[in-house]
Amino acid sequence: MAGSxxxxxxxxxxxxxxxxxxxxxxxxxxxxxxxxxxxxxQPYMDRRAPGSSMISTPRKEADEVEILSGTxxxxxxxxxxxxxxxxxxxxxxxYSAIKDIYRPGHADYTFDAKxxxxxxxxxxRSSGRxxxxxxxxxxxxxxxxxxxxxxxxxYTRSIGPVSIDPANFDRALITTLPTCMPDQEANDKALExxxxxxxxxxxxxxxxxxxxxxxxxxIGDPVFDKLSADLAKAIMSIGAMKALExxxxxGVSSAKGSENNDAFRMDxxxxxxATNHSGGLLxxxxxxxxxxxxxxxxxxxxIYKTQETVTKDNEDTRINxxxxxxxxxxxxxxxxxxxxxxxTLADALMTxxxxxxxxxxxxxxx
Ligand SMILES: Cc1cc2nc3c(=O)[nH]c(=O)nc-3n(C[C@H](O)[C@H](O)[C@H](O)COP(=O)(O)O)c2cc1C
Numbered sequence: 001m002a003g004s005x006x007x008x009x010x011x012x013x014x015x016x017x018x019x020x021x022x023x024x025x026x027x028x029x030x031x032x033x034x035x036x037x038x039x040x041x042q043p044y045m046d047r048r049a050p051g052s053s054m055i056s057t058p059r060k061e062a063d064e065v066e067i068l069s070g071t072x073x074x075x076x077x078x079x080x081x082x083x084x085x086x087x088x089x090x091x092x093x094x095y096s097a098i099k100d101i102y103r104p105g106h107a108d109y110t111f112d113a114k115x116x117x118x119x120x121x122x123x124x125r126s127s128g129r130x131x132x133x134x135x136x137x138x139x140x141x142x143x144x145x146x147x148x149x150x151x152x153x154x155y156t157r158s159i160g161p162v163s164i165d166p167a168n169f170d171r172a173l174i175t176t177l178p179t180c181m182p183d184q185e186a187n188d189k190a191l192e193x194x195x196x197x198x199x200x201x202x203x204x205x206x207x208x209x210x211x212x213x214x215x216x217x218x219i220g221d222p223v224f225d226k227l228s229a230d231l232a233k234a235i236m237s238i239g240a241m242k243a244l245e246x247x248x249x250x251g252v253s254s255a256k257g258s259e260n261n262d263a264f265r266m267d268x269x270x271x272x273x274a275t276n277h278s279g280g281l282l283x284x285x286x287x288x289x290x291x292x293x294x295x296x297x298x299x300x301x302x303i304y305k306t307q308e309t310v311t312k313d314n315e316d317t318r319i320n321x322x323x324x325x326x327x328x329x330x331x332x333x334x335x336x337x338x339x340x341x342x343x344t345l346a347d348a349l350m351t352x353x354x355x356x357x358x359x360x361x362x363x364x365x366x
Contacts, residue, residue, distance in 0.1 A: 004125075006234065008225075010144075010347040012137040016087075017119050018127035019095075024084035025133035027140055029350065030070070032078035034144060041065045041083060044139035047175060047335040048132055055178055055194045055328055062088060063132055083136040087129075095121045100312040101319050105301025107239075112312060128239055128329065131336040138339020141346040150214040150345060154338035156180040156330050157209035157294060159190040160197070180331040198327045203300035205240075206330035208337050210293040212345065215280065217271070217288035218355075219348050226284025227291075227348050234340035235295050240329050241337075243296040247279020262289075295337050297330050 005013040009029045016023030045063045063085050070081030099120045102109040107126035111118040118124060142152060155174040157164055159181075168183040177187040197204045220227025232244050252260050255277075262273040273289050280291035302325040309319045326332060353359060 006237070007343060007347040009350040010141065010343065012134070012343060014130060014133035014137075016130070016133065017121070017124040018087070018129035019119070019121035019124075020087060022084050022086045023129065023133050024068075024082060025137045027070070027081040027083070027137045029347075030076050030078070030081055030140060030144065032076055034076040034140075034147070035074055036067070036071050036076050036081070036140065036143065037074055038065050038067055040143055041067070041136050041139040044135045044142075044335055044339065045085070045132060048135045048332055050326070050332065055191065055198075055326070055331065065136055081140065083133075085132055085136070095323060097322060098319065101317060102309050102312075103302060103319065103321060104307050104309050105298075122323070126239060128326075128332070131238060131333070134238070134343070135335055135339045138335070138342045141339070141342035144346050145214075145342055145349075148214070148349065150212070150349075152210065152212050152338050152342045152345065154208055154210040154334045154341070155182045156190075156334055157207040159206040159328060159330055160193045160204045162186055162190040162193055163207075174334070178331060180334040194328055201304035202327075203303050203325075204328045204330075205297050205299040206328065208295045208297060208330060208334050210291075210295070210337055210341055212280065212291035212293075212341060215286040215288070215291060215345065218285050219345075219352050220281075220285040221348070221351060221355075222284055225351075227286055227344070228281045228284050230344050230348060231291075231293060231341060234344040235293070235337055238295075238333060238336050238340060240298050240300070240333065241295055242298050245279075245294040245296075246281055247292050248277045249279070249294060252277065293337075293341070295333075297333055300326050300329050 004015065005011060011028045013026045042065055045065055049063045066084050068082040068084055070077055070079045106123060108118065111126060122129065145152065153171065156179050159179060164181050164183040164186040168185060170182050173182050173184060174180050177184065179187045179190045181187045181190060194204055228246055235241055235244055248255065248260065260277050262275045262277055265272055265274055271288065276289045276292065278287060280287055280289040302321045302323065304321060307319050309317060311317050
């Protein structure tokens with residue numbers, strides 16, 4: 001299968017299926033000397049794992065990480081880091097009923113159209129479980145970014161019709177509330193909405209917002225490897241992501257230039273902007289302001305209502321999905337988006353090291 005690697009210098013390759021023996025990621029290009037142990041990665045995995053609330057799948061996934069290579073005496077060696085999670089909670093028999101039937105909204109039909117053969121247990125590589133590999137790599141990238149003073153923070157902005165109120169923003173709530181909203185009131189309303197959706201055997205979607213602060217200006221490579229293009233690829237490669245916005249996003253199409261342009265101004269010897277409609281990106285490069293991204297997530301395709309579909313043998317039929325599915329993907333995908341952003345930034349920053357002769361001279365002549 002092509003397409004399992006991402007990045008140039010900070011490069012990840014994910015492997016494994018949701019109902020196979022294990023899943024994992026190989027992370028190449030991490031500089032030597034970064035303090036790293038399982039305890040740096042596990043909290044990220046715990047944020048992605050199903051919780052105990054009613055909005056989470058009843059699957060119990062311990063998702064315990066093991067670092068297999070690339071560290072010695074608690075530090076990275078500069079060699080490939082391999083991280084593995086063993087699968088311990090598979091109920092593969094739940095899926096035998098859909099072996100020859102395509103789940104609407106899932107990747108069963110397109111996998112068969114492409115390969116003529118698929119791992120139907122839990123969706124194989126198309127399962128949301130693949131994203132745990134990205135989160136393991138994201139934890140490493142985030143640790144690297146922290147050393148450079150860069151912070152990536154993703155949270156749930158909306159679920160169905162319920163949006164957060166920026167006036168209530170409390171970062172500590174993102175990792176404690178079941179919706180991953182930074183707003184207690186919106187969380188409570190969203191839970192009510194999800195209860196009604198769930199009682200109808202249905203599912204819901206929503207929006208994840210990401211704020212990246214501390215990025216220096218000028219990161220990203222024109223013309224095909226723009227930071228905006230790489231972030232879009234990173235996020236749109238996550239299952240169930242359907243649209244993206246940077247800064248004012250689709251709103252710019254109805255704004256005037258005078259409204260949309262961010263005036264530059266000096267703050268001491270630093271170039272800053274009076275506003276941030278651009279969302280921290282100009283010409284595909286970071287402009288030194290916060291990078292603002294909104295990722296739009298579709299409702300979980302596996303719902304418990306009877307649906308019309310077709311069989312592998314081209315017959316019309318109906319499907320009743322079993323198995324254990326999230327009634328909403330958004331809260332579990334928050335840390336996945338954060339991780340893919342961190343991986344993209346780490347790669348862009350390392351690629352940028354070769355942009356200027358001055359930087360090379362400073363490095364090699366010191
Ligand atoms: C963290 C996460 C968890 C997911 N959990 C489920 C799930 O429980 N059931 C399901 O049908 N889809 C789930 N998905 C979505 C499917 O993986 C995705 O919709 C499918 O691969 C089809 O791809 P597409 O939606 O991009 O077209 C999840 C996705 C993510 C990112």
